[in-house]
Amino acid sequence: MATVELRFSALPEHVRTARLVAAAMARRAGVDEAALDEVRLAVGEACTRAVGLHMSNGVDSPVRVALIEEEKSFSIEVGDEAPGRNAGLVPGARDEIPEPAGDEGADGEMGLAVISGLVDDVEVTADEAGGLIRMTWPTLPEPLVP
DSSP states (O other): OEEEEEEEOSOGGGHHHHHHHHHHHHHHHTBOGGGHHHHHHHHHHHHHHHHHHHHHHTOOSOEEEEEEEOSSEEEEEEEEOSOOSOSSOOTTOTTTSOOOSTTHHHHHHHHHHHHHHHOSEEEEEEETTEEEEEEEEEBOOOOOOO
């Protein structure tokens, strides 16, 4: 199991870099080529949401992205340190999604809806210390070389 961790300042211009690194790592881990666009889009949504939560809540700490290569899967965790209300959130559960201050609550909810449409295996949690979106894709078995 290999893990690469990124930390970046909560600025929108860093989201593109996170997307590029995630796609490269997913390709290397063996995620199907057809799913790489989904990886890029889902990571972009998750990172944009985390940046928005940090900015709207005045959080100065970096956004965290962990890229985890396992035997039969590849996972990406995007973590924020914006204070949330509930643990064990379900994407799309309107009353349980921690809403950022101001008008960004609807955008955060939309981002979770997009992520859950792109990724079959997604888990969203939040507590008073922050939130975490974990997205997992299957990897292709390595071809047998004679």
